[in-house]
Amino acid sequence: VHERPQSRSVALRSSYAQRGMSLEAEINASNQYYLANHIAVIHKKPTPVQLVKVDYPKRSAAVIREAYFKQPSTTDYNGIYKGWYIDFDAKETRNKASFPLKNFHEHQIRHMRECVDQGGICFALIRFVELDQMYVFPATSLFEYWQRQLHGGRKSIPLTAIIQDGYPVQYGLNPRLHYLTAVDQLIAAKKH
Amino acid sequence: VHERPQSRSVALRSSYAQRGMSLEAEINASNQYYLANHIAVIHKKPTPVQLVKVDYPKRSAAVIREAYFKQPSTTDYNGIYKGWYIDFDAKETRNKASFPLKNFHEHQIRHMRECVDQGGICFALIRFVELDQMYVFPATSLFEYWQRQLHGGRKSIPLTAIIQDGYPVQYGLNPRLHYLTAVDQLIAAKKH
Ligand SMILES: [Mg+2]
Ligand SMILES: [Mg+2]
Numbered sequence: 353v354h355e356r357p358q359s360r361s362v363a364l365r366s367s368y369a370q371r372g373m374s375l376e377a378e379i380n381a382s383n384q385y386y387l388a389n390h391i392a393v394i395h396k397k398p399t400p401v402q403l404v405k406v407d408y409p410k411r412s413a414a415v416i417r418e419a420y421f422k423q424p425s426t427t428d429y430n431g432i433y434k435g436w437y438i439d440f441d442a443k444e445t446r447n448k449a450s451f452p453l454k455n456f457h458e459h460q461i462r463h464m465r466e467c468v469d470q471g472g473i474c475f476a477l478i479r480f481v482e483l484d485q486m487y488v489f490p491a492t493s494l495f496e497y498w499q500r501q502l503h504g505g506r507k508s509i510p511l512t513a514i515i516q517d518g519y520p521v522q523y524g525l526n527p528r529l530h531y532l533t534a535v536d537q538l539i540a541a542k543k544h
Numbered sequence: 545v546h547e548r549p550q551s552r553s554v555a556l557r558s559s560y561a562q563r564g565m566s567l568e569a570e571i572n573a574s575n576q577y578y579l580a581n582h583i584a585v586i587h588k589k590p591t592p593v594q595l596v597k598v599d600y601p602k603r604s605a606a607v608i609r610e611a612y613f614k615q616p617s618t619t620d621y622n623g624i625y626k627g628w629y630i631d632f633d634a635k636e637t638r639n640k641a642s643f644p645l646k647n648f649h650e651h652q653i654r655h656m657r658e659c660v661d662q663g664g665i666c667f668a669l670i671r672f673v674e675l676d677q678m679y680v681f682p683a684t685s686l687f688e689y690w691q692r693q694l695h696g697g698r699k700s701i702p703l704t705a706i707i708q709d710g711y712p713v714q715y716g717l718n719p720r721l722h723y724l725t726a727v728d729q730l731i732a733a734k735k736h
Contacts, residue, residue, distance in 0.1 A: 387658065390658070390661060392662065393655070393658045393659050393662055393664075395617065395618055397589050397590060398589060398590040398591065398592035398593065398614075398616075399590065399593070400590035401590065401591070401593050401608065401611070413612055413613070414612070414613060415610060415611075415612065416593065416608060416610070416611040416612065416613070417609065417610070418607065418608070418609070419593070419607075419608040419611060420605055420606070420607065420608065421605070421606060421608070422590075424590075425587065426587055430622065430623075431622075431629075432629040432631075432659055432662040432663065432664045433662065434662065434663070435629070435662060435663030435664075436629070437623075437624040437627070437628070437629040439624075463585070466579065466582070466585045467585050467624055469582060470584065470585055470624040470625065470626065470627060471624065471626070471627030472585075472624045472627075
């Protein structure tokens, strides 16, 4: 029997109506707070899209009629804070004891390595959903676990290691995620 | 007579097949050179798109079926170079004696102001197409002309001022645009 391909079509209310929305929305709200209060300038990069067909109706805005999501070549967030170049990605897991490395892509690790080599402050913002805990985990520690994994080591970072090398992020009202306070600690540790 | 709206549909070979392509392609090629040679990590941000309708066919990639271009809230390029946060926009003009300020948007100026306040290196990469000349023009000088314009001053930056406050960019084979050499001069001037 020839199986007919099915497709479903989804009308989105906004570009946030995608997977990972809540963490992204919280980070964006925090970044807006930081921006409005002249604390830092950090933005999420737009999702890259490969355009195939664009309509240009007379008298109205161009309409993209066929396009595809592209694999981002960098991390999701970057910007500047107290003169420091900041670069990070945000990830969450429902695991309770470790963070699976498969959540990272080779190109994100490579990009963070390049930024660290230039003197940037790079990290993963890791949320343990079930534990309601969040950490700024330095890229330099992440690289160690990534390398070990490539050489047959474990495929996840234990929570104990994240607690030891990382910095906890406090929840608040404004900003929602006070992640730059954890970044202050990362910067202080880097200076020593 | 009811005028029927006409529309034209354009099949794009790639997302570069848009206005301003050649300058953008040259900057991207230079950034790839800088990246491959561990000189700097600078990327063009993807064009932001507002998704309206996305199809998820079984067994193949999601297809964007309706989307619109959004106004970017920042500049086009950012990254890190020798520890410095770098942020700029690229512009070109066919004018021979001045650069029209209407090529900048209020939100780009505001964004560069915020980045300069955080200690970033911000500038406009300005190409005079007919003169075959290009300059790194510091954001701090740009702000002065922008402010004057808002208070009834001239609506363009004279080439003489761009030559005086800016740094010429040399063309080469690899990288095509050696704009970081001009940025070195901007950084050196900032330190004094
Ligand atoms: Mg992500
Ligand atoms: Mg531009």
